[in-house]
Amino acid sequence: MAAEHLYSCFDFRLRSELALELTAASDDGEREVVTIRRGPVPEMLPGAGPQERGIQVAGDAVLLTVEGVARYLVTGGREIVVDQVPGGSDRNLRLFMLGSALGILSHQRGLLPLHANAVVARGGAYAFAGDSGAGKSTLAAHFARAGYEVLCDDVCVVSFAADGTPLAWPGLPRLKLWGDAALAFGHDSASLERAIEGLDKYHVPLPPAGDPRPVPFRRLYLLTRADDGEDTAFTRLSGHRAMAAAMAQTYRDIYVRPMGLAAQNFRQCALLLAGAEVWQARRAWGYAVFEREAALLERHILDGG
């Protein structure tokens, strides 16, 4: 029997055979426990249609195939079985476990995972989304240094209270930073864990969230790039533009339709917009203006828009 770890993750706990970059949980028996274990996973999922977007779906089971790394069988929002490709990288196995596999599990559990990180300010969660290179994690590092709690990196998982209030849950307790950004925030990349094989990208640990409870989700910022010479501008999105943004920022949205969850996702995005705002932030990019731009965003949050 392999050693077991118990972690806190979103609105559940994880009992895992694998050591993962997650916050240890107490055995308080309150939140449901999801199991992660190693085991044989077939290449073809019985009863599934053709593989679509790297996944096969049969009933409440999803088989995720990552070539050269592993196969993940995610079932019913309760269990992930992983079958590593011989000689595959442990690091990459963990990367896809904490990324795509947990994303599929979150969808199965009826959660709304957003491709965003989030910080806590004024008692609520403020999330940042944007294309790779938009500076999401660097921004989160700025807020962490300024004394804010960083709720999650990369994936912000949202559930809904009985009255419809969107709630953001603490996520993975680390930031993924490029080597130069890690250095700029005073970290030595030699002492950091690499996020993915062969890339100059590192995991910078965050102080573990003391409180595993969620906070009200207040606002989603879409980080986009301003043209040269253009002033930073914040624009509130409403109606179909806000809806399109929420759906597009759904984490691993390409799995939603193959999993038959399009209607669930639509309802969840509508609920999110009933209780939270979407803002587009057109900002200048680059290290030269980073401090100024981060301060503008911080003020926008503190001023309430």
Place this chain on the structure above:
Amino acid sequence: MAKRLTGADIVVRNDAELMTTMVDDELIGMSVEQGSCYGLNGVGTRIWALLAEPRSVDSLCAELAEEYDVGPAECRRDVLAYLEAMRSEGLVAEPTR
């Protein structure tokens, strides 16, 4: 392709095909079949509401012409074009008799 709609035709919205929700007073629809999203403008939202029950194109036009202060001929032309577009997306149907 079905024949073009006329004023006497009875039409009704296709709830089975389109999930809808209101966001900031705007009706958003998503095609369950195709996964495509629609934002309906003010008039579109009103047409969608009026087509909850089957009714003739003529009666729909009369209602809208009154509400929107537009001439009957112009209203009829625009509504027919709008309904044809909605029908081609499967959002509006002629009820089976």
